[in-house]
Amino acid sequence: MGRPLANMASLVNINVRPRGKPIKSLQGDIHISLRESDSAALLYQKLSEESGLSVHRLRISLGRDGDQVVANATSSTLSDAGIADGAVVYVKDLGPQIGWRTVYVIEYLGPLAIHPLLYHLRLAKPSPAQTLTLYMIMGQFAKRELESLFVHRFSNATMPFRNVFKNSFHYWVLSGALLAWFAYSPEMSVSSTALPPLSYFGIFLYAVGVSMNTYVHLIQRSLRPAGTDQRRIPSGPGFAWVTCPNYMFETLTWTGVFLVSRSWSVLLFIVVSVAQMKVWADKKEARYRREFPDAYIKKKYGVIPGIL
Template sequence: MASRPVVLKVEPRGKRIANLKSETSIYIQGTGSDLYQRIAAETHLSIHRLRITSKSDGKVLPNEKTFTIQSAGFKDGDTIQVKDLGPQIAWRTVFIIEYLGPMLIHPLFYFLRPYIYSNAPAKASELQTLSCIAVTLHFLKRELETIFVHRFSNATMPAFNIFKNSGHYWALSGFLIAYFTYSPNSPTAGPSNPAITYPALALYVFGELANLNTHLILRGLRSPGGTERGVPRGFGFNWVTCPNYLFEMLAWTGILLINRSWSTLFFIVVAVAQMGVWAKKKESRYRKELGGKYKKKAFGMIPFIW
């Protein structure tokens, strides 16, 4: 059985793919990864640009070593469809570019305030200084996590999406928040109230550290280069599906209490709405892929609310 080859018909899905042969053969115990490598070699395209599906039911054949041709149910004469996803960019690169924007924009606005605003005093207020430090450190932390902590289930994404993804961070958490935070007419330009500022800083620090802890837990669930999912356990996971989103929201709430800007509130609302959608999808994937090993959660990111 292990040595029996299976001959599959091959056709493009969508636009024509140069050098794509009309059929290919692979051993019945060959893996999804083997088939992707074979098609990639024939078409001279990166594996990450390809998506292979079964023509009969439209199911995607995973590019995984744990998934075999036999388990996919393929037999002689079956047809697979190959789609060229277009130019791709590494997820790690995407994150680095996304977070670099606000990490640079806030210090630039802070130090160039006298040149950006006509009536800005030479010295920034205490709240503006704290806001700049908090936001810059937040995105520096994200950059370091991207480089040293995160392990990605998907290696790449369509290259064009970099503009859409970066726009969210560069425009909203970058230019929008920075412009109104460092303005001499902003509430942040006024005096600091220790009764608000100190609890806000404590909430910010707690959110950032708890978020980091969650990312370290998630890192430990996946082997280097692996796509497998483990059952997440630890601080926050008994409350919601994605405690990293919960703690992210708490950290930004701390920043909001410091700068008291509508632009920060707007960014938080947009971010929470998006993270809530992601959390719901993550819960569905956990239930589907982990089955009985996973304790189902009623709330995705905010206990008793969402």
């Protein structure tokens, strides 16, 4: 049970109720007293202590329907979050969690293992284009693993554990097994030792896409100093054209792979990926407009200039 803090002005007495499945340790009347200038993160910490659950398993909201979420942020005070004296907050147990970084590492391990396996199982005499396709795809996912470990900073520390299976399906099945099975098909193998001319243009697009995608990721990393939840408006190559130039350069990378492989499975992966990236880009555009209503220059396209 949280205790009122003595000799503090502007105390906020908060009533806690469960939302959804009851949390055993939070049953009954729970009251916590904090200062209105305390951070929302401190409220999460107090409720974590009361419930015995990690702060990452908890979601606190001001409404029973959960639409007024209180962000777990050190930069936001209780007053900023709209929590006044006598407020009722609802706490939901999000279930077992897994780190975002860990999920990324698991996702990309699939293609890194599946592609060389099917390449060697399916092909006795791979064509130069098939061998180059393998190297390009392995390089792309190795880059993603390194960025996941050393570059990316995440807004949320964790996600529900069950999501790892859904997220991994895209990479293990679509860009892993399905893409590799058809890209390394014996029927696609040719005896020629020379690459088709269009392949060289594909190599160029791939090189530009990979390098610029990494550069944009480094820009995005610099926008959020370590240990903070600070957000800033990004700028740099591509940001004047689309909301998410990292997605634009990612699309360019895979277009290069397609021109080398000439496999419909690569094209299918591009279509599905771009559709998903468009959804993410729209959400990011909405967030930029909401958080920086006066300073942010609105973008019409999220992923591909003039198209999406």
